[in-house]
Amino acid sequence: MFRKQILIRAAFVLVGALSVGSLAACGSDSSPEEGAPAKVRFGVPTNLGINHTPLGAAIGLGYFEEEGLDVELVITGEEGIQGVATGQIDIGTFTPDRIYQVIEQGGPQSDLVMVYNYLRGPTASIAVLDESPIRELEDFAGATFGASDVASANLLISDAIVGTVGLKYPEDIGHLGVGIGPAALQALVGGEVDALSLWDTEYAAIEAQGIKLRYFSVPEQEALFSTTAFTTTEYKEQNPEIIEAFGRAVARATLFTITNPEAALGVMYETFPELRQAGVSEEEQLEVDLIALNARLKLLELEDGMQWGEYNPDNVEMWMEFGADNGIIPAAIEDWESTFTNEFVDAYNDFDPAVVEKQAQTAGAE
Structure with missing residues (x-):
């Protein structure tokens, strides 16, 4: 059984499903000290589960901290998009359909942009x-x-x-x-x-x-790609290095998970003990959770010629057409190219895959 050898160093705050009003309490008016980790309020819409293993591994393995980030994880519920749009959350994850709905509606809270293609197929x-x-x-x-x-x-x-x-x-x-x-x-x-x-x-x-x-x-x-990381255009323009570091940590954790799913689940269990099922041994839970995680891996793996976090523009356009044709959004977004960016992809992939793969392969070794 995997025993995690790495200290849990990234900040973690699980606040439950939040109202938009309580989301505001997660903000901070203090300026970071020089050389201090950059604080990032990271929103996910649902409680952590096996489907979040790479994101949880990025926290548990210390990848965010190694990238100079102090990540606060906030469970937002369905209000996560509004939380990002109003600046109460810095970077969020959601499925494109809800993001497109907000963008298509227009208005001051519609200036959203997808920045990291996380799940590369439909779930x-x-x-x-x-x-x-x-x-x-x-x-x-x-x-x-x-x-x-x-x-x-x-x-x-x-x-x-x-x-x-x-x-x-x-x-x-x-x-x-x-x-x-x-x-x-x-x-x-x-x-x-x-x-x-x-x-x-x-x-x-x-x-x-x-x-x-x-x-x-x-x-x-x-x-149709699925869960994706997004932010506002303003945050993207003001904090490019944070987005690059965030995406690189996620890319590293994704590769770790693909290389050794069992080790990644071990990180999740130890980092977030609330995921352990009462009355079930870790070995028994691992057996079931590995089946679920392995079902997800095919959506995390890279297609030929693609890089971590990269969007295929043709697939973005297909999302527009599918959404408009099937009532998900009232109409296709004409300026659909502005709804995503690949400008940070080279930075996301600026790490040595062999180092991550070796770490994953040797994880838990006595």
Whole structure:
């Protein structure tokens, strides 16, 4: 079993789902002392889970501190985009659909820009029990989708999937917040919902328990990247070195996770003990969590010719078209090139991969 040999050095604050008002309390008016680490308020929309392993590893392995950053992790809930837009969060992560919605609406809080392409493919799909009578998309008429909560961005994708056959929410389908993990599974098995609208790691964890699922998606999803890091144009222009350092730490942690997923999970367990399940041995939990994490790795790996954090402009344009065609955003954003940047990609990749790979390969060695 992996035993972490590295001190946990990056700052960590878990504040729970926050209101925008309480987000303001995370800010600081003090100027950093010369030579001190740069403080970064980093927002993620959901409580940490196995799907956050590379981000958690960047904290637990000390990569952020090595890059000169003092990272405060804030769990924002669905208000994370507004938190970034108003400057209460410096760098956030979210799925593109919600970011595009805010940008398309316009106004003073719409000046957002995606800066690091984290999950390079789609995580969302609709899942039903294998024995479900639902066999075609048209069969979802009258069905209820269970999601982590009713504001989940995954429901946008699920609605778009069934929208390709003319089904619409709320006329033809329903939404119900059922949580994740055992609660979501119970809602599906117990018939409270007809299908789940979750993501890859959650589905993998369910199937690891011997429950077979069937999945529904559409070909248009294949080019859609998922969770992405974003900030405001103002923050990007004023803090390029912070963004570069942040992305480089994430890139290093992503490579570590891909190289040795078990070691990365060991970092997560030790850094965030609240992730450990009561009454389950670490070995038993690791076995299940590895299945979930391995399902995620294919979305973290680099495609040929791409670098860590890089966006494929063609995929950004496809997102615009998919979102506009399927009701995720009212209309395509004409100036879609301004919604992302690859200007920091060279800096993200300015590290020696062999050093990270060796660290991962030897992690936990006695």
